[in-house]
Amino acid sequence: PEGFTDLDRKAIDTARVLAMDAVQKVGNGHPGTAMSLAPLAYLLFQKWIKHDPSEPDWVARDRFVLSPGHTALTLYTQLYFSGYGLELDDLKALRTWGSKTPGHPEVGHTTGVETTTGPLGQGVGNAVGMAMAARRERGIWDPTSGPDEPSLFDHTIWAIASDGDLQEGISGEASSLAGTQQLGNLVVVYDDNKISIEDDTTIAFTEDVAARYEAYGWHVQHVADSEDLASLDAALAAAKAETSRPSLIVSRSIIGWPSPNKQNTGAVHGSALGDDEVAATKEVLGFDPAQTFQVADDVIAHTRQVVERGRAARAEWQPSFDAWRSANPDQAELFDRMRTRTLPEGWADALPTFDADPKGMATRKASGAVLAAIYPELPELWGGSADLAESNNTAVEGEPSFLPPSRQTKTWSGGPFGRTLHFGIREHAMGSIMNGIALHGGTRVYGGTFLTFSDYMRPAVRLAALMQLPVTYVWTHDSIGLGEDGPTHQPIEHLAALRAIIGLDVVRPADANETAVAWRTILEHNDRPAGIILSRQNLPVLDRSEFGSAEGTAKGAYVLAEASGGTPEVILMSTGSEVQIAVAAREQLEAAGTPTRVVSIPCQEWFAEQGPAYRDEVLPPTVKARVSIEAAVAMGWREFVGDAGRVVGLDHYGASASFQKLYDEFGLTAEAVVAAARESI
């Protein structure tokens, strides 16, 4: 590339040496790909990525996603070279307790890392999400620039994907959607090394990846040799210049190059090379085999010039930003709010309340009404569904879809800056794209599907929790209450399985008003994901003059109905659609002279955050007679009901019939709760 000298080549080889040395020192890790990706990574960080290491949060920076997180050294070495604060000692501390260089890159842990990767395929979804978020954010802040005009917020999402990433279905889902969305701001380089852990990928991966991406509508280029910097550079230039489609560059590399004995083998993927091979490779590269972590002063001085170039680029950009700020005070205010994920004053006043109604309303419908009410207040809020808009009640009427103009249909109009997302039948990519959207900036995104299909997106949900990203899952049709679709569609174990995920709030409101408070509380948190779990079937809207206030939802659990006399002999606790059964059981018990309290527990995680005083107030430790009822597996409820309690739930799969029939046949009835209460007393 123009301006590149022998010093650049030496820096690239230094990156290879550091990768070998770091893995050799700790005794485990993944050296091979870090060696062969060194030229590409160097070229990206030194030339193509628009970034300022002295301001890693610069809004207009390009983003870089390393989907094969196992080659973390690829990234760490460039962060060290580029002056992000990583130093040689950090590389020496690779994969050890407390280091800045964990086994896989972790966002929030190491400056310059944009997303946590490792589970393969996720990075591709994240990158697609970032590219979508970049378009939407730009449309929010800079609506006067037309879609085809440049904007000061424009930037590029660069990603590297490995053989493993492209075998995982999630990357195919996300890439297909990227094609539909014509994401011209996305460039993915496929590191085509034809080696994975089981060695030569011929045993399992023989497809024509380039042709597949062409079929998705991507712009596809080939680089025959990843050591050929000029070709790589030209391909990156062409990819960036292509703004009407996402770009894939298929770059053929030799894993572990130039290790004389281990290049192009599965062995070099996930194991240290061994002292002899490290030495032999250093000799090939002209490094002193007797030294480790050898970085020439001129190399690091040269590579650190990124900082100055970055500062200059940002300084050049700053006036346009300042001018934009002055000219667009409303957008600037929104911009500032979004940068800190702060909600506007008084936004919650727009939340609807719902009148008592015994016939009731499905909580999914209430959720739709809540979204419609708060959309005008929160421009940062957007979302959609995995092809279930009407079922999940996720699309707000009259809002434009987020679509290239040519992708509009008679049902959905919109534009490139639209607000309603259409993920297609791709729950896993939806989850990963939502993560990318949240990582990219301050919008608040939600995505819907049936609760059963939370399983399809579970790896992405876990990563959202691990990364503490404020995304919201709208999971409807939340139990056997969905009825006729039968056992494949009826969640039984999902509530427990989701509650098991650390850092995820699982919120299952009992009626329309709990739904409103649930949404408010979810949005008030900006440091974690939440799933709002909603019914297909109508649920009575409880009369809050008779029952406890739905405000209790925000505390995770609250006394919905107090025992007569104020001192319960038994506590019935429940969530969502089964709360009405607890209420009915209470009536029977009270009629028979048993003082009975009903506790609604819409969110165990929020309840756990309350102090012990409140928790003991709601569930007094002296009351040992307790019954939980939830149309789901019992797992987790013993913690609440104790040794003397009873759990009314399901220990089998569902069936295809009307929901009323299923509740009766499966014994999820007031009578069963009453019987369990009598046993417990």
Add this chain to the structure above:
Amino acid sequence: PEGFTDLDRKAIDTARVLAMDAVQKVGNGHPGTAMSLAPLAYLLFQKWIKHDPSEPDWVARDRFVLSPGHTALTLYTQLYFSGYGLELDDLKALRTWGSKTPGHPEVGHTTGVETTTGPLGQGVGNAVGMAMAARRERGIWDPTSGPDEPSLFDHTIWAIASDGDLQEGISGEASSLAGTQQLGNLVVVYDDNKISIEDDTTIAFTEDVAARYEAYGWHVQHVADSEDLASLDAALAAAKAETSRPSLIVSRSIIGWPSPNKQNTGAVHGSALGDDEVAATKEVLGFDPAQTFQVADDVIAHTRQVVERGRAARAEWQPSFDAWRSANPDQAELFDRMRTRTLPEGWADALPTFDADPKGMATRKASGAVLAAIYPELPELWGGSADLAESNNTAVEGEPSFLPPSRQTKTWSGGPFGRTLHFGIREHAMGSIMNGIALHGGTRVYGGTFLTFSDYMRPAVRLAALMQLPVTYVWTHDSIGLGEDGPTHQPIEHLAALRAIIGLDVVRPADANETAVAWRTILEHNDRPAGIILSRQNLPVLDRSEFGSAEGTAKGAYVLAEASGGTPEVILMSTGSEVQIAVAAREQLEAAGTPTRVVSIPCQEWFAEQGPAYRDEVLPPTVKARVSIEAAVAMGWREFVGDAGRVVGLDHYGASASFQKLYDEFGLTAEAVVAAARESI
């Protein structure tokens, strides 16, 4: 097609009318696709599928997979037409309690249904698995026929896939592998109707599916109009004739055709048409709008001829089978054993036992040794991994890979009838393919990945449990014990989340000998899936002259170390790699004069199946002081430790460091267990 008459066209239209009427009667369901798929489904069941409805379990029958399970009526109507035992009353009972016609097809529930579908994409994976199993089974039973020669066991796997199926990543994963495997016995018809729930798929699905499948190495054909029976017929013929590659037929259809007002809309996908539109459509088709479930006698008499044709086909085949039986007594014995999933006498004698060894052995390594030992005894056992053969210890040395000859590599040799599976980095497809393999016949298949990535395959695991398929997941690297790879790779919530799945045995052995008994017990069950959860790190091989016998593993829980004096003051319970911590804690407690029992609980599900007498013997109800220790979330353990007990676990994600460091830093130590025991006493 040759021989087809107006009566066939009338039968096809009758199928459309039945679909409309059945949905209209129950008030919900999916009529549209059943209407437009009627010609294809009829052609398949009447002409192309080799089957005998009077012997639905005929080993040489073709298999049919309806991946879009929501269009269950497509299948139910053809089963009714073909004489599988479904009658008009069953269609009238669609989606009601106890009917043979649930909302989605359920294998084992309705005769003629080969797999449970509904969660999209799974059927494609199932079909790929069936095609692989067909090849392997044929290789086991009929090894003297060369790969390119016909065999009496040959047959074809036919599948229908929808837009939704092909958007889901799992279908892409499975289809890519099908290309690598050159599955010439697989024909998938893609019902290209360009409509999903959010209507026109242009908003989310614009890729060139045919080109994508060509990129996978499939044989791809187009049918421009799904009502054109002759074209469909010719395409099916060409697809069947193509035996060196899997075939995709892209068949363009109009959903809901010929409904005058609702065809080609999202509305007709998942809702009843309404009385008026049903009437209007009947008029178009020449049916009496005043009648429902109208089936002309000549139509049903005509379609039921399938039974006679099927009987004749089977009768024609039978002599070749009988001849094969006589000529191959050993294979015939194996055949009979596999048909009933019966294990051979004495097979378990081959299981290894492991000598006591404080330094120990990783249970994943013990698992590999077990597999190597029993492979000669159980030809029906085969398996592989999602590109982690060496890590999961799933590949038995010297065994041939299941690969087309051209896909062999320097690391893996084999052939089309080989035994070691290479799934690629595709956990989800692996799960779905394993289901297809188990559905197809009596082989016993296992598949490995890291426990964390059980999340990637979870929807398929759930379906295995729902279908009660005896597949085995080898999930290794089962905790923070995997060490340096860090939090993305360290399972924390997975044990709880998997135990929440009804019908799945979750087995986590504590040492090498528990591993052997675990494998034996898993294989002795033929009515359910199991996950065997294995350590990366070495675990002491316990000295069974000192500790309880590893045979206790088969009961799910057993007394590993009795309290001194025989009456425990406290019980420590644990699983897997943490059992050694419980043992160490017991030593400290006993030294301090506290009689302490250690209970190993490798499988909660097996323990639950024991009678109360045994359960109370292991965990005497009188002993309230109890501590559990597991390197995982606490969820589920309260059930075992009770109100007075303590749970030592993790309530946060892991980190990147050596496993010893992590156990210490996270307080998973004997000291912590001792302290918890003192609190509990």
